[in-house]
Amino acid sequence: MASAEDVKRAKLRERADRTARPRRVRGSSDAVGSRRAALYTDMGPVWESIRRLERPDDGAGVRALMKRDALQRRTLSVVDVIAAYVALLVAVYAVKGDSVVSVTLSPLAILVAPFVVLASKVIGLYDRDQHLLRKTTLDEMPQILYLAVVYALTTWLAETILLDGYLTRPQVFTLTLCTFVLVTLGRFLVRAVVLAVTTRERCIVLGSVANAHRISAKLQDARSTNAVVVGRVAIDSSEPQDGMDRRAPAKLGDFRSLVEIVDAHAVEHVIIAPGPDGEEEEVLDAIRVIKALGVKVSVLPRLLEVVGSSSSFDDVNGIWLLGVRHFGLSRSSEALKRTTDLIGASVALVVLLPLLLILAAAVKLSSRGPVFFAQKRIGRQGEVFRMLKFRSMVVGADSVKEALRGRNEAEGGLFKIDQDPRVTRVGRLMRRISLDELPQLLNVLRGEMSLVGPRPLVPDEDALIEGWQRRRLAVKPGMTGLWQIFGSARIPMQEMVKIDYLYGANWSIWLDMKILLRTVPYILGRRGQ
DSSP, X not given: OOOHHHHHHHHHHHHHHHHOOOOOOTTOOHXXXXXXXXXXXXXXXXXXXXXXXXXXXXXXXXXXXXXXXXXXXXXXHHHHHHHHHHHHHIIIIIOOOSOSSOOEEOGGGGGHHHHHHHHHHHHTTTTSGGGOSSOOSGGGHHHHHHHHHHHHHHHHHTHHHHEESOOOHHHHHHHHHHHHHHHHHHHHHHHHHHHHHSOOEEEEEEEOHHHHHHHXXXXXXXXXXXXXXXXXXXXXXXXXXXXXXXXXXXXXXXXXXHHHHHHHTTOOEEEEEOOTTOOHHHHHHHXXXXXXXXXXXXXXXXXXXXXXXXXXXXEETTEEEEEOOOSSOOHHHHHHHHHHHHHHHHHHHHHHHHHHXXXXXXXXXXXXXXXXXXXXXXXXXXXXEEEEEEOOBOTTGGGGTGGGGGGOOOSTTOOOOTTOTTBOHHHHHHHHTTGGGTTHHHHHHTTSOEEEOSOXXXXXHHTTOOGGGGGGGGSOOEEEOHHHHTTTTTSOHHHHHHHXXXXXXXXXXXXXXXXXXXXXXXXXXXXXX
């Protein structure tokens, strides 16, 4: 006699058979319809219930995913609480305000722990990482500042409960600042440790050979990402084999066997990268199935290569529209960026003046020729200007450039040689951490360059850029930029101009600050060399 569990399982299967029949899409081909039918078989309204009954334990990929995410969330919450308590102790006991009554912590100060965790959860500081491959503290610093302000103000308002005494304004300011700094540093440390002790996140790419190879190469080069592409799944079952590109991840199957591939290869993350002919319905079906499997899903949208990531979503009676901001900077944004450049360049020149004098003397004494090297570069709106650098090559280096063209290691029209024979001994030392670029601060003061912006190209390189890509010239070139932190020597010309275009499409003062903060470790680590 069948048990109650068997009867329940049979009823669920019968219901799934009735409700999960594939739907025929008007105008779709038989091949497309069969691939969608294979997916819809697993996508009934009781899909998850059936799966839990037939296989109580999740797959190895889902278990590893849940374990990694839980470890990250718990360690982040612990470090947030510790940082909040340390900041409170510093503000109460280390800072003396104008109050004549000393302030101490009351026993109810233990309520700080649940409040900080709850506030961080509401702000979104614990849920962001589980959706991303690249987990970085720098991108969430505005939310951390928000947390610090909320925590300090709440502590101030609830001081009669949490404290024995009253906080002064210097103590409240110290509490805000210390919370922001300590939480930021703590999260940097936690993510570095978790990145080092956890296994690599197993990914597959659902898409074309070219997209799979591109994503795999990017994940290998990314410093703050611990992921590997274990294979590729073709959207089109009639696609030929991958013998044409040995560098691409191996083909594990096609769209029809997606569920089995995820289970068999312990996949934790599926990256959907459809080609130019990818069908929208198939992509939507794939997202639904992958989400139901419990693994992460990311989509490589071609649209963002044009509109950028700073677009806004607009809900119009249930229809979602994507609001695209105009390209370039408004007058107020230009004024803000120029003010930031003037302040930053002036402060940098004053602070670095002794170092600049030492470098100038070293260049002059080490080889014959001038201290500075002025090279023609293409600036905003195509205007030509002379970019200053400390001379790092022998006099007449440009005259032998064509003779060395065969040793060029850069792609797409750029010129770069790792062991360039034209570089002097002092020049090689300066180039290791980009000290030869410091005179460009004078170009910034003169308004020819910005601290952050597109890469300044020489006329020969600029002549290779055509069409919409020339809109990168709407923004002043920068001493650093996205091209620098992504590895200036490794980025081909065509990809670099796309990055420069997206900088103009997404500009914000916070983006400039993030790039400046990321430039220092990248230069010291010589990652662009």
